Amino acid sequence: MKIVFIVAAIVLLNNLAFGQSAKMAIPLGGNAWAKGNAVITDGGAFNWKNRQDVINIYFKTNSAHPLKLALRLRVPAGKSTIAATVANIVFVKKLNNAVFDTVSLGTLNIRRPGYVKVALKGISKTDSVYAQVTDLIVDDLKPQDTLTYVVAGSSFHFGRRGPSVHLTYQVPNAVKNEVKWFYNEITVPQKMDVIGSYFMADGFKEGYFGMQVNSAAERRVLFSVWSPFNTDDPNSIPDSLRIKLLKKGDKVHGGVFGDEGSGGQSYLHYPWQAGNTYAFLLEANPNKIKNTTTYTAWFKDIKAGKWLLIASFSRPKTTTYLKGLHSFLENFEPENGDKTRLAYYTNQWVADSSGQWQPICSATFTGDEAARKNYRNDYAGGTNGKIFYLKNGGFFNGLTQLNQKLAIKPRTIPPVIAFKDLPR
Structure with a gap:
């Protein structure tokens, strides 16, 4: 990926040095979404057969001035007429090239910086078919111009998923070395519960706990713990390093996961709803004699007012309280990377073995590679003074700079939880 950036930069600088305008090719494989029967592959847009099909291509510019647009495409057979619409401007092109060629659309007057x-x-x-399209060509770039898009040579899968964003919490010094309990609440606003979203509430060094939208008909509360054995194949983990499921709640599925490290996984099918608030409680019990730590997760629908046990896992070769506390928002469905999702993280507390709660009042906002490498700029995080929020996807303007320190007003009313009455 570094090579791609260097080559692109050299081409751009050389063109500008000799007084030439520069152009960039934006691959549809990482920057386009199709509605209808057309499909987007790593190679571009294909199966474009119906008039109802729409192919949307996105890029961001930091400057406001005219740019020339073109498409690299071909018509496999026959002749076609297509339209390219940008804002209220429509470019109509007649096509008959059977081999891939660059076809000019026209000049677009960019009135303000931002996503196009x-x-x-x-x-x-x-x-x-109307055409097969591989790239959008943006020409007449000036020295001050920067384009943001998912570049060729990077992972189009992760680029189309969009940027994941995180809140890394600062734990109060009073419990910093002995966080036994971590409590958090999430509210997802109406229409922000996009399929493929994971609203992760209680993240820690060895795992994560939150809620997902898996399909139009399925939602989950998910709790996972990584094995200390580093592999993407759970079957390769030695018995001595496997995560052990000690107990799970009623109707909770228990199993394993892989492909992002490996470990123990549990989830409950639960019809959580946008607009409602849900609570997540995590406990760590280190055992120095056995050299294990038991992690237990509970979930609560605030309206229902009842704690549900999700699962209890034992992690070998580990004796620790909760470390690296964080939350995140991600999209795991690339086809929905063009949609915006938003979550409010509303009530964070930690407690030591004595059960004395301390509020979390500060966090650092960070992003994944898609954000850090400037592939996608549609991400934000912040506070309204009382709560934290995370937002990503959908190509909105108004990003939050990464690595910002965020702070909210200290809360004064801790959660009321009868630890001994929690289901186990």
């Missing part, structure tokens, strides 16, 4: 959407639709065709 180019929407492609078919008008007429004499054969089965």
Whole structure:
């Protein structure tokens, strides 16, 4: 990926040094979404057959001035007429090139910096498909211009998923070395519960706990703990280093996971709803004699007012209280990377073995590689003075700079939890 950046930079600088305008090719594989029967692959847009199909391409510019747009495409057979719409401007092009070629759309006057959407639709065709499109070409770039998009050579899968964003919490010094309990609440606003979203509440060094939207009909509360054995294949973990499921709640699925490290996984199918508030409670019990730590997670629908046991896992070769506390917001469905999701993280507390609660009042806002490497700029995080929030996806403008320190007003009313009455 570094090589891609260096080559692109050299080409741009050389062109500018000799007084030439520069151009960049934006691959549809990482920067386009299709509605209808058309599909986006790593190679571009294909199967574009119906007039109802729409192919949306996104990029961001930091400057406001005219830019020339073109498409690299071909019409496999016959002739086609297509339209490319940007804001209220429509470019209509007649096509008949059977081999891939660069076809000019026209000049677009960028009125303000920010994200640009180019929407492609078919008008007429004499054969089965309108066109196959690999790249959007942006030309006439000036020295001050920066384009933001998912570059060729990077992972289009993760680029299309969009940037993940995180809150890394600062634990009060009073309990810093002995965080036995971590409490958090999440509210997802109406229409922000996009399929593929993971609203993670209680993250810690060895695992994570939150709620997901898995499909139009399925939602989960998910709790996972990583094995100390580093592998993406759970079957390769030695017995002595496997995460052991000690207990799980009623109707909770217990199993394993892989492909992002490996370990123990549990989830409860639960019809949580946008607009409602949900509580997450995590406990760590280190055992120095056995050299293990038991992690237990409970979930509560605030309206229902009842704690549900999700699972209790034992992690070998580990004796620690909770470390590295964090929350995050991610999209795990690339086809929904063009949609915005938002979550409010509303009530964070930690307690030591004595059960004395301390409020969490500060956090650091960070992002994943898609944000750090400037592939995507549609991310934000912050506070309204009382709560934290995270937002990503959908190509909105107004990003939050990474690594910002965030602070909220200290809370004064701790959660009321009868630890001995929790289901185990």
